[in-house]
Amino acid sequence: MAGKRERIAQLLDRTRVTDVLLALRARTPPAWLTILTYHRVGTPSADDPLPDETFDASDGLFAEQIRFLSERFNFVSTDEVVEFLHGRSLPPNPAMITFDDGYRECLTGALPILQDYGARATFFIATDYIEQRKLFWWDRIGLLVSRATNDPIVLDYPMPMRLPKAEAYKTLNGLVKSEVGLDLGRLMDHLEERSGASISSEEEQAMVDALIMTWDEIHQLSDAGMDIQSHTRSHRVLQTLLPEQLADELAGSRAVLEERMGLPVKTVAYPVGYRVNDAPSITRALDEAGYEAGYTNQTGPVPTWGSIDRFDVNRIAMSEIYQDAFFRSVMAFPPLAFG
Numbered sequence: 001m002a003g004k005r006e007r008i009a010q011l012l013d014r015t016r017v018t019d020v021l022l023a024l025r026a027r028t029p030p031a032w033l034t035i036l037t038y039h040r041v042g043t044p045s046a047d048d049p050l051p052d053e054t055f056d057a058s059d060g061l062f063a064e065q066i067r068f069l070s071e072r073f074n075f076v077s078t079d080e081v082v083e084f085l086h087g088r089s090l091p092p093n094p095a096m097i098t099f100d101d102g103y104r105e106c107l108t109g110a111l112p113i114l115q116d117y118g119a120r121a122t123f124f125i126a127t128d129y130i131e132q133r134k135l136f137w138w139d140r141i142g143l144l145v146s147r148a149t150n151d152p153i154v155l156d157y158p159m160p161m162r163l164p165k166a167e168a169y170k171t172l173n174g175l176v177k178s179e180v181g182l183d184l185g186r187l188m189d190h191l192e193e194r195s196g197a198s199i200s201s202e203e204e205q206a207m208v209d210a211l212i213m214t215w216d217e218i219h220q221l222s223d224a225g226m227d228i229q230s231h232t233r234s235h236r237v238l239q240t241l242l243p244e245q246l247a248d249e250l251a252g253s254r255a256v257l258e259e260r261m262g263l264p265v266k267t268v269a270y271p272v273g274y275r276v277n278d279a280p281s282i283t284r285a286l287d288e289a290g291y292e293a294g295y296t297n298q299t300g301p302v303p304t305w306g307s308i309d310r311f312d313v314n315r316i317a318m319s320e321i322y323q324d325a326f327f328r329s330v331m332a333f334p335p336l337a338f339g
């Protein structure tokens, strides 16, 4: 499938159809709103013990993507998307840049590039990690597994498991994303004990300060004209939460952000990004927490015709495949995107 889409993209680009499509669309009401999701920009260092899957583009690739967009698209803000969902129209060729989680590269890598091209972006922040200065759960799992002195790692919680060290990160990452009612703190303590690895609190503070923004740094993004919105408190998949946890994750993160930033928080990007339209308890909780819209991920472009579910706004997950002809063609013809 990827091969076929890439061949179509090459053809569109070589024949300049991408330019023609974008030029035409610049003069017509937008057919698609294209929202791109990033986490980190830059290049992981070879000796970093943390998983590198959160890097979505090198600095150079990100600059190239933003340069291309700045010449042909109108960057839209959180408010413009919320107003669009309430019936207002969007500018031609609308694109939205979003960053999830709260990694420091948002400030040190992405912001200077965004500013070079006059681009505005929205940053979704998982507030517990900023407040408590602790590693994101997936980075903590990755670090403990990479340092494990026991192989296999034998766990009893949440079920008996013998995990070969080489597979443990992937298995545990999947488990946290799918296990309903999981006590994440208990799993982390159990993994630390059974892996034989440890992280001292001084070491964790140093890593967190290098890895995750502080409130001061998030204020710098906001002062530069960027939007700051919610990515819940502890970055758990909404579908795995018990009702009281769900309410706390949604309302709690919104309250913390509004207090810390002094700005309204109207939207949330769902951790991991699964759709919620088949879960009325989740859409009800989103409404009760005061959100006007929610973003999924890996779900494709947003078609602007027909009705759009304001709690299932699609985004396209960026990665290194979005280079050159493929990136240009996806932006010209968004259904080519990989969700």
Ligand SMILES: [Zn+2]
Binding pocket: 100, 101, 231, 235, 271, 272
């Ligand atoms: Zn995230």
